Amino acid sequence: MVEITDLQKAFGKNQVLNGIDLTINKGGIFAVLGPNGSGKTTIIKSVLGMVIPDGGDIKVFDTNIKRNSSYRKKIDYLPQIANFPSNLKVIELIKMIKDLRGQTDKDKELIEIFRLQPFLYKKLGTLSGGTKQKVNILLTFMFDSPIIIMDEPTTGLDPISLIRLKELITREKKKGKAILITSHIMSFVEEVADEIVFILEGKIYFKGSIEDLKNKTKQVDFEHAIANILKENHA
Structure with missing residues (x-):
């Protein structure tokens, strides 16, 4: 569904x-992980056409996205921070x-799933961060697009809403x-x-299953496997 080849991007x-x-590929949940500044959000924004790469190619459904915006209709996107108009209900x-x-x-x-009925006629500027995130999720899943991209979808969610999201x-x-996800919550990533x-540092260090990563790092749990990578590369 999405094919990224030799993607390059520099800011200054x-x-x-x-x-x-x-x-x-279709029918899978892919988690893009890495420390802050590693390029996760830049990859997402490049796929969405919000960042123009310096080099490389991105294809969505075998169509190069350069000079083509129609592919975006096939993607539902949940941004990390949703800047809703505060005066809108x-x-x-x-x-x-x-x-x-x-x-x-x-x-x-979705209103029923996330118990949003009491908030429908309230202004967005008055809502808590967690409730805004539920609205963010509703807007993402409201349309039946074949590709879903979510940047830190668990932010601010209470435990029940997190279960419903999963x-x-x-x-x-x-x-x-x-489904493409970025998240700092390793327990969430491990579940989905x-x-x-x-x-x-802008390159893919590892790609594979969580079990493969545990074997590679010789760690028994996922969080320690991730910590091992970071420790090795900051030694």
């Missing part, structure tokens, strides 16, 4: 991406997004969707991810 003298090759935001992207009734189910992600995967990609 800082080489953020240095030859990233990555293929994301939740129900008004939902309607506005539906007017822009097309009509759907999936929002009704159930939702698993359900969408069973539909054959390709089929494959992980660990990025260090």
Whole structure:
């Protein structure tokens, strides 16, 4: 579904991406991990066309995304920080997004799942961070696109909402969707991810299953495997 070849990106003298090759297939959950500044969000924004790479190619459904924006309709995106208009009510935001992207009734189910009924007529500026994140998730899953990209989706979620998010992600995967996630919450990644990609200094350090990573680092649990990589590269 998404094919990234030799992706390069620098911001000034800082080489953020240095030859990233990555293929994301349908029916899987892929977690892109790495320390702050490793290039995770830059990869996501490059795929979305929000960052223009200095070199390399990105194809979505075998179509090069250069000078082509129509592919974005096939991607649902959850940003790390959703800057909603503070004076809009939740129900008004939902309607506005539906007017822009097309009509759907999936929002009704998602409102129920995340218990958002009491907040529909409240202004977004008055909501807590966790409630805003639930609205963010609702807007992401409201449309039935074949690719879902989520940047730190667990931010601010209470334990019950986190369980519901995991159930939702698993359900969408069973539909054959390709799901790309970044997260600092290793327990969440371990529960949902089929494959992980660990990025260090703009390059892919590891790509494979969590079990493969444990074997490579000779660690019995996932968090210690990740810590081992970071320790080795900061020694």
